[in-house]
Amino acid sequence: MEALLIEKENKSATPAIQVSGSVAVLEAFLAEGVDTVFGYPGGAIMPIYDALYDYNDKLKHILVRHEQGAIHAAQGFARVSGRTGVVFATSGPGATNLVTGLADAMIDSTPVVCITGQVFAHLLGTDAFQETDVINITTPVTKWNYQVTDATEIPAVLARAFYIAGSGRPGPVLIDITKNAQLQLFDYNGYQKCEHIRSYRPKPIVRKEYIQEAAQLINAAERPFVIFGQGVILGKAEKEFQKFIEKAGIPSAWTIMGMSAIPTDHPLGVGMLGMHGNYGPNVLTNECDVLIAVGMRFDDRVTGRLDKYAKQAKIIHLDIDPAEIDKNVKATVPVWGDCKETLPLLTELVEQKVYPKWLQLFKDYQQKEVEKVIQEELNPTGEVMTMGEVIKTLNELTKGDAVIVTDVGQHQMVACRYAKYNKSKSNITSGGLGTMGYALPAAIGAAYGDPSRTTIAIIGDGGFQMTLQELGTIMQFKPKVKIIILNNQFLGMVRQWQQLFHEKRYSFVDITSPDFVQVAKGFGIPGKSISKREELKTSLQEMLEQDGSFLLEIMVGKENNVFPMVPQGRGVAECVLCREEI
Amino acid sequence: MTKQEYTITVYTENQIGLLNRIAIIFSRRKINIESLNTSPSEVDSVHRFTIVINETEDVVRKLCRQIEKQVEVLKAYYNTNDEIVWQELAMYKVPTEVIASSVKVERLLREHGAHTVVIRKDYTVFAVAGQREETDKLIKVLEPYNLIEFVRSARIAIIKASDGFHEKLKEFEYREPGEDAIENEFLNENEKVFSM
Structure with a gap:
């Protein structure tokens, strides 16, 4: 590897100038077309943040409220834009807070490059302050990771990082850079994009x-x-x-x-x-x-x-x-x-x-599904609202042009079942890992990924409470994120399973929520809570017409279930349409 | 499908952390590695892992694909025992006085092809290169004679049908790798090196 890197650098004809490792990182970003970075500073990444101070006009840095928010935002950005999302985090807790997002990006094949600070190279392995073995912690959840201890490696390593993250089956890459390497001055010969790694074949030959x-x-x-x-x-x-x-x-x-x-x-x-x-x-x-x-x-x-x-x-x-x-x-x-x-x-x-x-x-089966499930879900005869009718009304207003970011659970299934889409890259959700708390930060990233589109985050009352601190990010940087909380006052999907498969023993699924509208207000975000059908369309309209973010809490049926369902352990042909069929 | 011993040969770049990347492919699936050896290969700058596991072919094939998926892995092959020539090295430490005083021990060592690595006043170290049963047998034999210490290396293996990695590496170094670098196991051609 080292031999390869040196060889690469020698090829460049640009005359050398002295730069720090930190500047080399930022120059690499610019060369890769990065314009937005999601991050959170800390001790071990301070030299990079210091360099960033002078790049303020070229690189937009979004200060999140938690590193998990940074990586989910980068994921949302990547999924909407089709480009690689970029994250900065410090060593130790900063780096470990990325792990959930890395695992999510790994299983959902999302291209993300994370730069983590690390303690000085001479302190590695000494249990130094905020030292953690981030390379080994993240190995199972990264497509590739690498620790840089010498600044001269930075241009070639970052070129590899972007190449690996974005090519073939995309995935997350983490580069851990020790503080001495960030500070170290070296002869910089310019940046060359990586186009080939001999041991890596992104595209198999077509037979x-x-x-x-x-x-x-x-x-x-x-x-x-x-x-x-x-x-x-x-x-x-x-x-x-x-x-x-x-x-x-x-x-x-x-x-x-x-x-x-x-x-x-x-x-x-x-x-x-x-x-x-x-x-x-x-x-x-x-x-x-x-x-x-x-x-x-x-x-x-x-x-x-x-x-x-x-x-x-x-x-x-x-x-x-x-x-x-x-x-x-x-x-x-x-x-x-x-x-x-x-x-x-x-x-x-x-x-x-x-x-x-x-x-x-297929149409015949669809008809059966309409009769037994969809009709009632979208046009309920009962008094309480259903998640389905919210999505249906939203479809009428957005005409299928919005980016919809969902969290995990019943609302996710309902949104994905009923939302209409005209354009690709419109459905952003945590599919493989099922990460509750994904939607709010991912929607922030999505809003930066394509500011020309309306970004709507649809979140449950449980998932929203996992990452609601990112409202602070919205307050400060003002990405236009429309937030819909579908509140059924339960951890709904787990409750559904407890009802169907555990004799309705509701074990810790009854979740209390704060006054979400007041919470949003505290962050300077206007909001509204509704529980009546008559208010649904006008409130959604109000949310969409708001120039900026808006939080709309919609109270929906407490014990509604998502159907059809292929119960765990059954074949796809045993898909059931209602509770009685299980 | 029944489990049997498979030897996995992995050609890789020489990179810190790659051992962990490969090891966790097994541990994640709760598969025990019987033996693991890393060494240089016939090609300068290319590293070679030799891993032995007891599994079904189906599992071994999937494991090899997961291994090849790692960025710094060039190629992974798997072979049954009759497709390879393999050896392990074992060392035995016994008290010198026993060797000196017993003609029988000397004969036994000769029979097992052991050679002397070091002779000291207090102990002598013998080494045997061979297959598992052979080195195991000698433990049994030496046990009554106060075997002080025993150690055995990981398996190393040569693939009988392999032409080596020199030619293959050229394919990898091309910008657009040729067909040979992308062997397709669906053809299941077992003629030459059985590659995953």
């Missing part, structure tokens, strides 16, 4: 023979079914994907992470997969003859019980990460590669087709 095999299977299929994940969005292959399904005429369902890659009202879009996904796509997974999985990883929340998952189908799996192929579901034909490259090749070989009868089957 034409598998594309041909896949096309043959698709062309011979009678009931083909496409399921797609975030890979389509991360691969910036939305158009290629849409062309593929439109030519092949195949009904397509999204995972929670793949949502918004195609407009939610696309004629071939049949809904969401998974534990609380739509009825048709779940049940019909076990009736298709060819299952084409694009940029998704067969998470257990999507597959339910594996030995009852699509056993009748031939499976074509397109993924950029070779380790995903055959990991959970055995592929008949593996098409590994970047789907931006593989999809057009496949589209060329598939025949133009339509499957009206097969597509109708």
Whole structure:
């Protein structure tokens, strides 16, 4: 590694100037096109913050209220903008506070580069003040991490960090820089982007023979079914994907992470997969003859019980990460590669087709779901409001143009089930890790990721209390974040499970909340709390029309459940529509 | 599928922390590493891990893919015992007086191919290179003669069908790696090196 770094630096022809390691970090950011950094200063990262003082005009630094907020904000930024999010944190507690966000970014493949300060190199391993072994703590939750103890390494290491975070299957990278390296002056030869690491292959070579095999299977299929994940969005292959399904005429369902890659009202879009996904796509997974999985990883929340998952189908799996192929579901034909490259090749070989009868089957199931679940959820006859009607009303007002950031739990499932999207990168949520407290900071990041769009955070009363200190960040920097708290006065999803599977033994799910409107007011954010249906539309309108942030608390039914549901341990075909069916 | 002994050979960059990155792939899945050795390889600057585990082929294949996914790993191969030539080194410390006084011990050591590493007045150290059963056997034999200390190294293994890593490395160094660098296990060609 060291030999490689030295070789790289020698190639540059720019005459050397003396700079500090800290300046080299900031120069690397500028060269990588970074304009926004989320962070929190501290002892071991002070030299970088000192250098940042002079970069105020080029780099926007958002001071969060907790490092977890910084990394979630960087994630939200990355997910909306399609660029790499950047974080600063200090050593010790600053670094360990990043761990949840790193794990979240790892499992959801979000490109993030975190720079952590570290104690002086000579103090490493001495239990110095705010020293923690951040490299070893973060190894399982980073795509790559590296400790810099010598400033001369910084340009090449940061070039690698950005290259690794953003290429192939993206992920979080952490660079730990000792304080002496931040202070050290060295001959700086300029910054060169990294384009190749010999031991790292971001994109596997596309094997034409598998594309041909896949096309043959698709062309011979009678009931083909496409399921797609975030890979389509991360691969910036939305158009290629849409062309593929439109030519092949195949009904397509999204995972929670793949949502918004195609407009939610696309004629071939049949809904969401998974534990609380739509009825048709779940049940019909076990009736298709060819299952084409694009940029998704067969998470257990999507597959339910594996030995009852699509056993009748031939499976074509397109993924950029070779380790995903055959990991959970055995592929008949593996098409590994970047789907931006593989999809057009496949589209060329598939025949133009339509499957009206097969597509109708999805519609029939949808109709059943409407009758048993959706109708009542969106147009409740009861007095109390449902989460579903909030989302429906929001759809009417945003017309599907907003970025919706959700937290974790019932409100997340309901929002993802009913929200309408016209544009890709509109659904930001913690999918794999299920991190409560994600939404508020992620929405702050999302607002910086694309300031031209309306950012709406939808959060439960529980999750909001996990990171509500980030209201301080909103107060100070004024990103326009619309906050909707769907308050059911319970930790709703756990309560639902306790009701359904633990004989209604409600163990510590009854959560008391502060007066959220007063809390927001304390942070200088206007707000409102409503519990009546008549106020819903006007209040949402008021929230959207507010020039700036707004907090709207909506009291919803306390013991409403999210259905359909594939109960844990059951197959996707055993998806149930109501409590009685469990 | 039944569990059996597999030897995983990993070619990597020489990087601090990589040992941990590889080790946690096993510990995360609660898989015990029977033996682990790191050494230089036939190629300058490329490091070689030799890891032995007892698992089913399906699990071993997935593990290898997770290993290859690490940024600094070039390639991971897995092989059954009959696809490799392998050895371990064992050392035995016994009191010198026993060796000197017993003709039988000398004969036993000769039979087991042990060679003397050091002779001191108080003790003598022998070494044997061989497979597990062979080195185990000698422990049993020496136990009655006051075996003072015993240690065995990790397994090292040569893959019978391998042509070495020199040619393969060139593929990795190209900006666009050739087909060979991206061996596809779905072809399951077991002819040459069985690569994951």
